[in-house]
Amino acid sequence: METDRISIILISEDREDLQMAGMIASVGAVSGNEVTVLVSMNALKFFLKGADDRAPAAGQMGEMLQRKKAPSFKTLFQQAAELGDAKIHPCSMAMDVLGVEWRDLETFMKEPLGLTKFLNDAKGGQVWSF
Amino acid sequence: MMAEKRQIDARGSFCPGPLMELIAGMKAANVGDELEVLSSDKGSAADIPEWVKKVGHEMLSTSEENGIWHITVRKVK
Numbered sequence: 001m002e003t004d005r006i007s008i009i010l011i012s013e014d015r016e017d018l019q020m021a022g023m024i025a026s027v028g029a030v031s032g033n034e035v036t037v038l039v040s041m042n043a044l045k046f047f048l049k050g051a052d053d054r055a056p057a058a059g060q061m062g063e064m065l066q067r068k069k070a071p072s073f074k075t076l077f078q079q080a081a082e083l084g085d086a087k088i089h090p091c092s093m094a095m096d097v098l099g100v101e102w103r104d105l106e107t108f109m110k111e112p113l114g115l116t117k118f119l120n121d122a123k124g125g126q127v128w129s130f
Numbered sequence: 131m132m133a134e135k136r137q138i139d140a141r142g143s144f145c146p147g148p149l150m151e152l153i154a155g156m157k158a159a160n161v162g163d164e165l166e167v168l169s170s171d172k173g174s175a176a177d178i179p180e181w182v183k184k185v186g187h188e189m190l191s192t193s194e195e196n197g198i199w200h201i202t203v204r205k206v207k
Contacts, residue, residue, distance in 0.1 A: 027146050027177075030153050031184050070144040079150050083157065 004033045005125025007118065011041035014058035015073070017130040018043065019065055022076030024128055029084025034125075037077070038118045039109075040091030043130075044098060046074065047090065047106050074106070081108040089113035133162035141170045141198060148174040149181055152203065156187070159205045164190060166202045175199040 006028045010021045021037070029035040039047055046053055053074040057063045080086035090105055092112040102112055138155045140148035148169040155165050169175060175192060178201050182189050190202040 023146055026150060027181075030150070031181055068144065069142075071147045071150070076146070076150075079154075083150065083153050 007122035008037045009129045010043045013042035015055040015062040018073040021130040022073035025080040026076045029080040029086035035086035037088040040094040044094045135164045145173045
C-alpha cells in the first residue's frame with residue numbers, strides 16, 4: 001500500500017474548517033498514510049478535556065452540518081488517532097498562551113509539539129492548513 | 131473458524147461516518163469475515179470501494195435500493 005505523509009496545521013475556530021480538517025485526518029490516517037496534526041491558535045480550546053465542540057458556523061454549510069448531525073469534528077480526530085494512528089499534537093506556543101498543560105487536553109492528544117519539529121517532519125509530504 | 135457475515139447499519143450518517151464504522155467493524159472482525167455496510171450517503175458508496183482497494187481488502191458487491199447503498203467487503207488480512 002502506498003504511504004504518504006500528511007501534515008495538517010489547524011488554527012481556525014470555524015466549524016467548516018474544523019470539520020474538513022477532521023475528515024482529511026481521519027480518512028487519510030485509516031488509508032495508511034502517516035498523519036500529523038498540529039493544533040494551534042483558535043482551534044486549541046476545543047481540544048481541552050470536556051470542551052464543547054459546537055464551534056461557530058462560518059456560513060450556511062456549518063449550520064447544516066450541525067442540524068443534520070454530521071459526525072462532530074472531535075469524533076473525527078479521535079477516530080483518526082484511534083483507528084488510523086494519527087498523531088494529533090497541541091502547539092506548545094498556543095498552550096503557553098492559553099495557560100494549559102498537556103493533562104488538560106483530550107486523552108487522544110499527543111505531547112506538545114513545536115514548529116521546528118513539525119516543519120521538519122512535514123518535509124516532502126502533503127501539507128494542509130485550516 | 132467459520133467466516134461470519136455481519137451488517138453495519140450506517141444509515142443517516144454522513145461522510146466519512148460509514149467508512150469509519152466499517153473500519154471499526156473491520157478491526158473487530160476475523161480474516162475471511164464479510165461485512166455489509168448500509169449507507170444512505172451516496173459519497174460513501176464511492177469512497178468505501180476506493181478505501182478497500184487502497185488497503186487491500188476485497189470488494190464483494192455494491193448495490194442501491196430505495197436510496198440505501200449495500201456495500202459488502204471481505205476482510206483478507
